[in-house]
Amino acid sequence: MSKEKPHLNLVITGHVDHGKSTLMGHVLYLAGVIDDRTIRSLESEAEKLKDPSFKFAFVLDRLKEERERGLTIDLAFYKFDTKKYYFTIIxxxxxxxxxxxxxxxxxxADAAILTVSAKKGEFEAGIGKGGQTVEHAVLGATLGVSQFLVAVNKMDDMTVNWSKDRYEEVKSNVDRIFKLIERELQTKLIVTYVPVSAWTGDNLMERSSNMPWYDGPVFFEALDVFVVPEKPIDKPLxxxxQDxxxxxxxxxxxxxxVETGVLKEGDVVVFMPSNKQGEIKxxxxxxxxxxxxxxxxxIGFNVKGLGKKDLRRGDVAGPLDSxxxxxxEFTGRIFVIYHPTAIAAGYTPxxxxxxxxxxxxxxxxQSKIDRRTGQTIEANPSHLKSGDGAMIKLIPTRAMVIEKFSDFPPLGRFAVRDMGMTIAVGIVEDVAPKKMS
Amino acid sequence: MAKVVAKIKVMPKDPEIKPNMIKKQVEKILPEGAEITASGEQPIAFGLVALMLNVAVPEESGTKILDAVQEAIESLEDVESTRVEAVTRISL
Known part of the structure; x- marks a missing residue:
């Protein structure tokens, strides 16, 4: 693979039942990552299991074994390239x-693929209450991804039969979700839709003759529509x-x-919340x-005038003027992943x-929100349960730096943990700064 | 059975401690169910070299087992900190 092509980290989301593994297996096969002989042996494995549709899903397994045998530190177990880019997959x-x-x-995360099944019932479940399509779209955006490729999958399914109307229906519903996320996260998202069949390969690399009504980019072309995200060098440092x-x-x-901004030799920075200043040697x-x-x-940076005891993990370095x-206190827009009972005010995870x-x-x-519509379902709810979306206020028990997601995305997202489990994830909607003397 | 692989960055206590020394200790204390699938090193700065580990854990165990892995590694005298840089799923 060429090292000269720009590199993009691609996050793969979507429910497994919607064909995520089959799609990625087929894409890796078409990209030449896996040879014909291997795919034939995978075919026979799949036939033995009496489920030929797993052929391409097996590709991922096979690659996994290969990566495990070779000692590579590259977390990118799956990688491939297109005309324009070198992709690694998470x-x-x-x-x-x-x-x-x-x-x-x-x-x-530079870009994301969201696999959405067009199959009757499956699509509806994905965008229904507790459906994972909405959750995965939100997760991608929370991870800071601003460009999405939505693979509207299973166009070959009997209930879909390559129908343009069904594709448009799926597309408009998913697009409504992305519009809502844009509003809620105050961020701009670029979303491309491609009708595909991960199983037959229609519209992956070759233009499908089953969908002559579609004139947009096929899957591989759409991958090359992605752009290398600009580094946030214009924001404050x-x-x-870490240590x-x-x-x-x-x-x-x-x-x-370095998450945002630029650090140069000779700069004077302040570490918060320790509230110590020093010059970068x-x-x-x-x-x-x-x-x-x-x-x-x-990076590691040598700071003049400060001792090791002056700083600690969790401090954030920034410029004196910002x-x-x-x-x-801060306001979080959260999604409750799991809580064995219920979350009420006073809870301290x-x-x-x-x-x-x-x-x-x-x-x-503050409020319970329907994540499918963005509407407030209940003001000042007494408690929150698994699956609820909500706006809440949190008070740190000791000094803490956290930023608005819209200002500094990497410092404005958080996970809530308790009892060894992830209770909720969220983004910071607003902050009430503490006066620092 | 699905597995999740975490890329874990292990920082040494000081520049004298080399990644290989830490790796040998980690192998002895890794919690059951967790397995190192790859390793390497990453030079950081001023002589500090991080040990990079890919650790596979069963997906259904959730993050509890990853927490246990981090705790076990952080309990080693030669280790300053650990951080999970990324996680990915590696099979069906």
Whole structure:
């Protein structure tokens, strides 16, 4: 694979029943990642199981084994390239608990594929109450993805029969969901729709003769419509601190990933909530001295005038004229993933955001929201249960930096944890800053 | 059975501690059900080198087992911190 093509991280979402694995298996096959001989042996495996539709889903299994045999640190178990890009794939786990790791992870999601079945009943379940299509669209946007490719799948199904009307119906319903997310997250999303059959391969690489009414890009063409997201270099600097070292002969060295803005030698930064300032002497990335660091760079930086004890994990470095926001209280738009009983005001779980983990008390349940329509179902509800969408207020039990999602997406999303489980995920709608002396 | 693989970045206590030293210890204390499928190193800055691990866990265990993996690794004297950089599903 060419290393010169631009690289994009692709997040694969959608319910397994909607054909997500088959779609990705077929795409990887068409991209030449897996050879004919292997696909034939997979076919016979699938026939033995009396379910030939699993042929392409098996591709993912086979690749997994191959990756496991070869020692590669590349988390990209699946990768392929198109005319324009080199893609690595992150396949979203089905177990919702892992959403926490996606929210607090550092790997940049550049684009997402959402697989939506057009099959009668299946599509309706996906956008119905508790349906995963809405949830996955929201998750993608929460991860900071602004470009989506929606594969309207199973166009070959008997109940669909390559129908343009059914495709338009699915498309308009899904589009309504994305419009709602755009409004709620105050973000701009680019969404491309392609009617496909992951099973037969229609409209994946070759234009389908079964759908002559469709004149948009086929799946592979649509992948090349994606753009490399611009690095948020124009925003104020934000570097959540992962660790702080005291290195002999160097001095105090915080380590972290630049999320927004630019850091240069000689800059003076402030670390919040520790509220300590220091001048940057030198920066290093991959053991090499660099003069400036940009979003995505994992760096260590040597700070003059501060000791190791002055800083801690969860601190965020920022410029003096636009310091990271320490909050007295913040408003979160959340989705309750799972709670064994119910969430009420006074509940104090742990909030994970960037590198910080802080217990926060839910001070107010403002409203319960229907996530399919964005409408308030109930004002000031007494409690929230699994599957509920809501606006809530939280008060950190100790000083914490968190930002509005619309200002700093990587610092404005969070996971709520308790009892070893992910209770909820959300984005920060608003912040009430704390006065820092 | 579906598995989830987490890419975990393990930071050493100081620049003297090399990734291989940590990896050998991690292999001995990994909780049951978790398995290292790949490893490597990533130079950070000022002599610090992170150990990178791909750790596979059963999907149905949820994040509890990942928490246990992180806790076990963080209990090692040579380790400063761990962070899950990304998670992906790897089979059906």
């Amino acid at each position: 396949d979203c786990p089905g177990h919702r608990d892992f959403v926490k790791n996606m929210i607090t992870g550092t790997s940049q 934000r570097i959540p601190v 702080v070292y005291s290195i002999t002969g160097v001095g105090t060295v915080p380590v972290g990933r 030198t920066l290093e990335m991959h053991h090499t001295r660099i003069l400036k660091a940009e979003p995505g760079d994992n 310091p990271p926001t320490v909050v007295k 742990v909030v994970h955001a960037h590198t910080a983990q802080v217990a926060c008390t839910i001070s107010e349940l």
